Amino acid sequence: MSVSAGKLNRWRWVPLFILGVVFIVAAVPKALDPQAFFKAIQAYKILPSEIALFLAFYVPWLELVLVAGLGLRAWRRAALLIQGVMVLGFMGAILSAIIRGLNISCGCWGAGTFQPTLWMSLGIDALLLVVVAWAWANERSVS
């Protein structure tokens, strides 16, 4: 193994670790309190209530399944792909709320004390997207 390959192997865990921690921190409160998450989705006024209800139960568990996927070599690319699409979807919803002038919290982290503004949430999601791209690039370089 060359020196550069060794360095790459060390660094490739960093984005995966960041994504794992962020998605667990985001998913657990929502999985524990789906009703609060349902209200947060509804506040965006984008989706019919029935779909919001489905997503309130589904999204937190999908986030946790994706974290498990990140830990398994064979499933990592698939997990990264879905995480990228999810983050883009979150950004679209937040941007739409900003454009419509909605005065709501992101709801991305459950109903706890951490309630960033929509602009801050958009920034966090943009950073997450960069981390997903970083992890994806690492996966490509080692395949």
Added chain:
Amino acid sequence: MNNLLAGIRRGFVLLILALLPAWISAAKHPHRSDWLKAAVPDPWSVGRSVAESWGSALWIDARSPADFAQGHYPGATQLSDETFESQFGEVMRICKPGGCEASKSMAKRLREAGFLEVYVLAEGWP
């Protein structure tokens, strides 16, 4: 390309896998359908209940043509002041969140013109 396709295929498996814990979680909340009743009605729910009650209702979107073009209730008609004199039976009005002044103003004009069943959608279209 093959790696991407394999990723997409496995992605579908992950999406389906997540359904199981989500279903179990939903089963632990047997009264979840009550959340729908307690929730603030979304425009689609309002539209459905209106359609059930008043099949002939006509939705008029009083926002600007630009707002209308960005998104509107299915089947709604954009109406400006210039076309105000058109004839309608029952009229539902849609406004923009945070005031709905344009809708209230036009609803008042319609009532003055003799259209008795004119309503403004509370909270407006998002």
